[in-house]
Amino acid sequence: MGETLVRALVIGAGEVGSNIAASLDDEHHVVVVDTNADRIDDITYSHDVLAIQGDGTSIGTLRDAGIENADLVIASTDVDETNIVICGAAKAVSDPFTIARVRKPNLLRTWEQSEGAFGVDFMVCTDLQTAETIVRIAGLPGAHDVETFADGLVRMAEFEVGADSPIAGETVSEADRFESLTFAALLRDDDVIVPRGDTVINDGDAAVVIGSRESVRAFASSLTPEPTLEDANEIVVVGGTEIGYQTARLFEADGLEPRLVERDPARARDLAERLPGTLVLQSDATDIDFLVREHVDESDIVVATLESDEKNLLVSLLAKRLGVQRTIGIVESGEYVDLFETVGIDVGVNPRLVTSEEITRFTREQRTENVAMLESDRAEVLEIEVEADSVLFETRIQDAMGELPDGVVIGAISRDGELITPRGETVVRGGDHVVLFVDTAVLDAVTSAM
Structure with missing residues (x-):
């Protein structure tokens, strides 16, 4: 894709496309295409992008959007086949790097096994990505990311x-x-606070920590009595949707034996055949008598993956009422995540946000080894390999920090497979992998110095 993307085309101005455009518009010239006039108006006024109304599968529309000069095309409509056609059309008239968003894992599998299939250079599967996010969060008690x-x-x-x-x-x-633990930041209301030793942690803050797996797990255990995934005796997945199936499959891959509740008899039989390590129960999970009879109250984690936000909220509320320690629920409407977490779901996972973050992460990884975005891109955690032109190269951390703007924390250093907890006197060596917390406001300045 080159060092710098001159022009990025985002096809689809829904929740996914809008989030991607917002993440890219500071660094790239972004053009957004959508068939919906209202969406085009909204994104024109809310983002620093060029918005065009039109059909992204049309060569004419792509030419109007400047496909000949595009470095990157991101197909992010809600229709898998449309996104694949968009990538193919883009490749027919130019040679941009193409990214397609799909929901069906079988399309991802076909693409993975057929190099260059569909004219897609990178594919993100929403359902699989969402399931992976659920399992990561479930593995660490109390964590939201x-x-x-x-x-x-x-x-x-x-x-x-x-x-x-x-x-x-x-x-x-x-x-x-x-x-081996570093307090990287406190997210307080709309502020990103880089904490010092005397900074007081307030009720309502979100604390971001970076460190070894053992230290982060120990920190998590100190905050809540909830069990870790390894200690969980009962995990119940409610809903045999594709996300529910993928979540149960990933739990199985971790050596766990979850239960999955599915109302439709045919779907339940199919899942039972595909999930040998999962006990599939055919029933309505909103039936409280069933939940009591099946001892769902004894579960450590209930994951709600039904087809509607309202049903996921209801299942989570019922589970909490029965005494379940932790609930994770799918919330398709991004604007409802905070509300649902306030009234009944411990952690709400929005598939569209997960997808947009994964696509944005991939576009950023041309400069870094790995990227994680926090709180809808208010901050990022970057993994960077230190080279000779880095401000960190062969320099003590306390000296290097004087060359960097406020809003940066060095959270961890990996050297030859060993973890080094950074201190002011620590000298960063060439080839080290440094994990940094960065306020998005200073992201450009930091990445330029690295």
């Missing part, structure tokens, strides 16, 4: 701090009781 870096050596996690949290009211120094 979890990512791994440095080949699994480093973990980043975000935790909401409630009034009853043991670290609410503590300073960062008091809360930091774990080896």
